[in-house]
Amino acid sequence: MAFNGTWKADRNENYEKFMEAMGVNVMKRKLGAHDNLKITIQQDGNKFTVKESSNFRTIDIEFTLGVNFEYSLADGTELSGSWNMEGNKLVGSFTRKDNGKALTAYREIVGDELVQTYVYEGVEAKRFFKR
Numbered sequence: 001m002a003f004n005g006t007w008k009a010d011r012n013e014n015y016e017k018f019m020e021a022m023g024v025n026v027m028k029r030k031l032g033a034h035d036n037l038k039i040t041i042q043q044d045g046n047k048f049t050v051k052e053s054s055n056f057r058t059i060d061i062e063f064t065l066g067v068n069f070e071y072s073l074a075d076g077t078e079l080s081g082s083w084n085m086e087g088n089k090l091v092g093s094f095t096r097k098d099n100g101k102a103l104t105a106y107r108e109i110v111g112d113e114l115v116q117t118y119v120y121e122g123v124e125a126k127r128f129f130k131r
Contacts, residue, residue, distance in 0.1 A: 003048075003090070003107065007114045007129035009037040018118050018125030022103075024075050031055070032074065039114070039129060048083070079103060 012033060019029045035054040042049045046065040051058065056074050063069050063083055071079045071094070081094030081103075092105035106117040114129040 002088070002109045003041045003043055003114070005131050006038060006040045007131060009035070010113070010128045010130045012125065012127050014123070014125040015127060018120060018123050019075075021121045021123040022073075022075070022077065028075055035074070037127070037129075 016029050016033055019032055024032065035056060037052065037054040040051040040053075048061075048063050048065075050061045050063075052061065054074065059072075061069075061071060066082055066084055068080060068082045071081075073079065078097040079094040080097060081092060083090050083092045085091070088108060090107040092103075092107075094103045094105065095101070096103060101121065104119045106115075108115055108117075112130065114131075116127045116129070118125045118127075
């Protein structure tokens with residue numbers, strides 16, 4: 001339950017390069033780098049409720065570990081996949097619906113921060129969140 005709480009984006013590493021690899025246009029990349037994303041996570045056993053709130057949208061996501069679900073990124077990219085626990089880390093394995101390419105996401109608590117790591121086509125980016 002370490003993930004429970006509300007997390008606000010603090011800083012990014014290589015996020016614009018990641019968005020570029022994902023095919024996000026330059027204007028959306030500039031806006032996305034400063035989206036003021038806030039994530040509220042509530043874990044109940046294997047079930048998670050996540051609320052993502054940014055300058056662009058608010059979305060509620062419910063998922064169960066190991067169960068596939070559909071998800072759309074803020075830029076409209078549609079994904080299918082699932083989250084699983086590997087040790088203390090949430091690992092998301094997703095496939096883009098438009099091109100079949102894999103996107104991997106990790107969420108872990110490091111110190112007092114939630115660190116989200118994204119890997120797509122060999123490009124890795126990190127977003128750091130504080131409670």
